[in-house]
Amino acid sequence: MKPIHFLDAGTVPVPRRRRLLLALAAAPFVAGLSFVPRAARAAQQAVIEGRDRWLFPAWESYVDDDTPACLKVVDLIGAAVGKLTAHGIHCTIVVAPLKARAAADKLPEGAALSPSVAQRYAAILAHGKQAGLDFVDAVSALANVDTSQDSTYIRADYHWSGHTAEAVADATADRLSAAGPLRGELSDPPALGDWTESMDFGDLATLLPPERRRVIGKDRFIVRDEPDGGGLLADAVPVVQVVGNSMVQPYLGFPQRLAHTLARPVGLTWTFGDTGPWKTLLNYLESPAFAKQKPQALVWQFNEGQMAFGPNASGQWDAPSIMAESAWLDRVEKALAQ
Structure with a gap:
């Protein structure tokens, strides 16, 4: 039987529709958007307009230095990874780079990453390496994207492109393979x-007033078509489970490419950004699927712009996702022991 990626029953059941990127983008900004952290919803300016009609999320600063907070979050990740490792589950961590980092040449005229933010991603990886954690260097993976065919991030959208999703999936497969042979x-x-x-409007473009949206225009969304049958097998047992946000949703192709490169079944549990990586991991670990069959490896995906926020970041995540770090770690341990 061919190894085919498996979508967790708790995720969105229609995997390849453009509407997954737009989510609630048709709703007024003040009502909240599913890809926007809650803390950003009160921002007067939701979008930064850059060069060549590129858009950037205003809620992710490219000048403020929050590196110390990010490194504390890496320590919390390390505590959880230690628990996963004790239960025989290898964890590989993927941090999606800031869009302003990936497309720095498209920032507004005269704008640039501050020196601290420019060095932040490398600092996160270095701190993780020092702690013995398995981080994917997604910034280096950007160099493998053929920009003659596609951009690294979608011009007027929050997300990375389908080609970037696949490049990072390949880099993730390399890390998983280096950790040891996979089952099966x-x-x-x-x-x-x-x-x-x-062609469609990017999710950031939908935040603009109608007249500005028309000026920004629609984006080219380059993604893979579904193979015959959708490429899904409901009863496949994942060897690798991906847990993350909309960067790894099936529309952009990360889990499919990972399954293709590893030639193993890959599972997926994803939620939108304001749920946060901490509650999303619990959603999977506390699920019947995990209790029934634990994976050999787990790929845990974060966004660089949210790396400073732990599970107790009030105002950043939706209310059901907020909890004390100790309570969160206790729930991780309890789920692993079930």
Whole structure:
């Protein structure tokens, strides 16, 4: 049987629709957008307009130095990874780079990353390495994106492109393979669909007043078509489980590419940004699927712009996601022991 990626039953059941990126973007900004952290919803300016009609999220600063807080979060990640490791689960961490980092040349005229933010991603990886954590260098993976075919991030959207999602998936597969052999026999990888292109407004563009949205215009969304049958197998047992936010949703192709490269079944649990990585991990660890069959490895995905916020970051995550660090760690331990 060919190894095919498996979508967790708790995730969105229609995996390949453009509406997953837009989510609640048709709603007024003050009502809240599913990809926008709660703390940003009160911001007077939701979007920064850069060069060549590029848009950036105003709630993710490219000048403020929050590196010390990010390193404390890496320590918390390390505490959770230690618990996963004790239960025989390897954890690989992926941090999606700040859009302003990936497309710094498209920031507004005269704007640039501050020196502290420019060095922050490397500091996160270095701190993780010192703690013995397995971080993917997603910034280096950006160099593998063929920018003659696609940009690294979608021009007027919050998300990275389908080509970037696949480049980071390949880098993740390299890290997983370096950690040791995966369970199961290597066999034909699941098929990947052909690249397709459509035009639509990016989610950041939908935050603009109508007249500005028309000026910014629609984006090219280049993603893979679904192979025949959708590439899903409901009863496949994941060897690797991906846990993250909308950067790893199926529309952009991260889990499919990971399954293809590893030639192993890959599971997925994802939620939108204001749920946060801490509650999303609990959603998976406390699920019946995890209790029934634990994976050999877990890929835990974060956004760089949210790396300073732990599970107790009031105002950053939605109310059900907020909890004390100690309570969160207790729930992780309890779920692993079930």
